[in-house]
Amino acid sequence: MELLANLGDGFVIALTWQNIGLALLGCFLGTVMGALPGLGPSNGVAILIPLAFTLGLGATPSLILLTSVYYGAMYGGRISSILLNIPGDEPAMMTCLDGYPMAKKGMAGEALSLSGIASFVGAFLATWGLILLAPQLVKIALLFGPAEYFALFALAFMTLGGVSSTNQAKSAFAAALGLGLAMIGVDTQTGVPRFTFGEVHLYDGLDFLVAIVGLFALSEVFIFLETRHGEASGSGRKLEIGRLTPPWAMIKQCTPTMLRTSFLGFLAGVLPGAGASLGSFISYSMEKRLVDKEGTFGTGDPRGVAAPEAGNNAAAGGALVPMLALGVPGSGTTAVLLAVLLSLNITPGPLLFTQNPDVVWGLIAALFIANFMLLAMNIPMVGLFTRLLLIPPRILMPIVAMVSFVGIYGISGSTFDLMVMIAFGVMGWVLRKFDVPLVPIILGTLLGNAMENNLRRAITIDNGDWFTLIDSPLALFLWAIAIIGFILPLIIGAKVKKGMHERRDEEGAISD
């Protein structure tokens, strides 16, 4: 009861005309920023900080504006994934796998609405999780030492097989390539720069956004350039829009998926070392293992759209748990929000809930408001977004190229990143020729560093004893899931594989 009273107080704080206006503005800007490749939630929030300060907003209104942008960007990231096969930000990457094939089948409207609903479910449940469980959940985060984190990342990679390719060896190659790219930069465990060739821009490693935009967006442009003669690309691009809202049967079919993945995504978000990308990734691969009996994942299965979207939005909510309760950001965006809190003289941490209840509950109420607003805003806008598909590629592709360049330059303001992006674009183009999936490369770069560091931390702490990796029940549990996830498909995989091979011919190389 006290909980509801607190929440009521939160709504009293949040429900003013000014705050609702800010939430509306934040949701809109966030959606747009999320949809643009290169501009992700963390940049979106960072860009708007000066606005919040210039307007002289207090703590709660600033947070409402910025968290609306955060949630909005998590919603928006899916739009370009589905329509263009170009993820708007890292967590939206997995949505490409089934979203784009759905759009190609003329189900773009349904995919967009369904992913909107999945986003809503994920974020909604995560916000409740945040309210009910935040103090308890912190204890889960404390169960994870370096060894457990390593097991978690290993699990992610072991369930990778078959996620995005018909050929396991190519998936493994792509993941290894990604892991290799993650080695670039100063090694934090020894302080030694690796593969930097004295280039100061490489000291911090490669920026994932640069890699994503290069691999997905630019390579798409290259493919278009290559095939533009004789309307060769026309066949892939002549898309029907179809209906705008998903039929009830589809929503019903996806409901268990959404509930399961919301839970998984939320858990991944709560772990400060994991984050939203891992959330959407594990959601997708677990769901595929669980329900994909016919091998339809990757060919435009609605559940394959609902899973990562519910997962990554739930992770976004989950990431607020360690930020508020421990003062430890679980993702890039929460790191920015943390900085905002600090500059507003609010110290997040174990005492935040007792010392600044107005801020916490105002924020939580704002999350609910933003969430409903985003749902209300996104469903009618589906019609508008799908018009994008009517733009002929000869106009669309230059725009994609332009947005990519501007977006990447905007992050760091350095031309070096543009070069890296172009290099990734060429690499993506070559790899697509060889039918190598691109998603595992990004996962490798994204998770490789954290995985390596946690392995080395665990080993160093236990003075070089490798058995430390299987020293706790939690670690053993994670390894068990990882091994089951790895072996099970090999046993029951023959049937699935057959289905996949039939599919492969009609999909071609671009569908990864």
Add this chain to the structure above:
Amino acid sequence: MKFKATRIAIIATLLGASALTASAEGFTPENPECIAPANPGGGWDFTCRQVGKSLQDQGLIGSTMQVVNLAGGGGGVAYAEVVNKRSDDNDLIVAASSATATRLAQGAYPGNTMDQVRWLASVGADYGVIAVAADSEIDNLTELLDMVKNDPTSISVAGGSAVGGWDHLKVLIAANAYGIDDVRSVKYIAFDGGGEAVTQLLAGSVQAFTGDISEAKGFVDSGDIRVVAVLSPERLGGDFAEFPTAREQGVDAIGANWRGFYAPGNMSDEAYDAWVAQIATLYASDEWKQIMADNGLAPLDLQGAEFEAFVANSVAQIEQISREIGIIQ
């Protein structure tokens, strides 16, 4: 080359002229800009935003301070940019800290040295702390260091910086002062930021934490961790007065993570003096004292030439330690 020199001369003349007209009422930056050499959310970003906001609130600058995040190379990208491309920008300041000095000392900004920029002023210091979990059996710093001395493998120390970074050096300074000769044997585990390191201390993965006082404060207030030593010359004020210093436990170690700014190397003297004066005014204000108190920043009041000497000294000291522990040859 000649062309470049002429161009610089022209720009300098123009800037000089504009500075002259402005100097009647003191230089005021038209488009004040602060580069935070890291992604949003870190200490440098905080320094830029907080100082920018306060300068504007107090009317010390006319327009909003634009904060630009120029991440990369642990600040090296921003440093190179300022030295190579914006060396005569009068409107620009850049956030810096002990981490900047550490990297300069270790030659981690390839080809750059500290005298290529003008060091403006400090806005406070974050003293280092060494902490243990609240339920730890270790009571004080000497007990901790004794354990390290007897069996270095028994204690893992977690910190938020990479090996050779400032969090690592702090614990080495303490170990060195206690008489541990081979400081390389101290087991240091690098995490991604102080918050993650504290979390691992709470999780029981490591036995001790080295970091800044501001990173530890929230957890000390909640009773989760216990500070065994603060690396300040004497006890700090306010909430922090209960922390024992390393010095009073017989370990003569001081480690302050100062926060401050540098400016481009060819900034005009008028602009340099004006920025120094503005930051000094800000530093002296009650509002800034409050911000320092709220964020656990200790006083460090150095401006202009004094600050420049302080940075030079700190670079020299870090260079010496780094050489001793073999990070640089």
